[in-house]
Amino acid sequence: MAFSSFTWPFRRRSSNGGGGAGPSKPSAAEGKEEEELGVTPQLLDFLRTLSPDAFKSSAVQLNQGDSAEAVGELSDWQQRHAVLVLGRAKELAKIRYDLCPRHMKDKQFWTVYFLLSRSYILPYELQAIQKEKIRRMEAENEKPIDAITVEVEMQESKCSRGSRTFQDDSEPQDS
Numbered sequence: 422m423a424f425s426s427f428t429w430p431f432r433r434r435s436s437n438g439g440g441g442a443g444p445s446k447p448s449a450a451e452g453k454e455e456e457e458l459g460v461t462p463q464l465l466d467f468l469r470t471l472s473p474d475a476f477k478s479s480a481v482q483l484n485q486g487d488s489a490e491a492v493g494e495l496s497d498w499q500q501r502h503a504v505l506v507l508g509r510a511k512e513l514a515k516i517r518y519d520l521c522p523r524h525m526k527d528k529q530f531w532t533v534y535f536l537l538s539r540s541y542i543l544p545y546e547l548q549a550i551q552k553e554k555i556r557r558m559e560a561e562n563e564k565p566i567d568a569i570t571v572e573v574e575m576q577e578s579k580c581s582r583g584s585r586t587f588q589d590d591s592e593p594q595d596s
Contacts, residue, residue, distance in 0.1 A: 455509070456545075457549065458545065460505050467541055468506070471513070471516060471537065473520055476516060477520070479533045483532065499531070499535065503534075
């Protein structure tokens with residue numbers, strides 16, 4: 422089954438957990454999430470112009486160009502983007518429904534999608550990567566107070582040992 426690798430984000434959600442029936446204006450939090458994930462009006466306009474044939478021909482070109490080298494799993498950002506864009510762009514959801522799994526695997530569909538929409542979403546994906554790196558660096562810099570104290574004490578003992586040996590070495594020369 423082609424959906425086995427992407428089962429979690431693409432299942433339909435029940436309407437009672439969504440908080441409302443039918444399309445509505447996004448709240449401020451949803452609007453911020455859309456912006457972070459690159460689901461912009463420009464992207465949605467572009468997605469309206471896509472057809473199943475565009476996906477099929479791009480998939481053929483990928484296979485012929487030997488670009489089918491171990492396409493990895495979707496990143497966390499790409500997964501969140503895919504779920505959001507499927508909800509916002511019904512045209513894309515229909516194309517995916519028509520193509521998967523009869524004409525291409527789900528993984529191949531998303532590879533083609535991210536290649537076709539690259540110019541629209543790349544700045545947002547890069548921004549997300551930068552934010553994640555900053556978050557990781559901040560997490561690494563936050564150490565327990567005890568660890569910092571021990572490190573400071575070790576540095577102080579190294580410095581004091583180093584200065585004593587330097588003084589001891591210099592004393593015989595002065596005499």
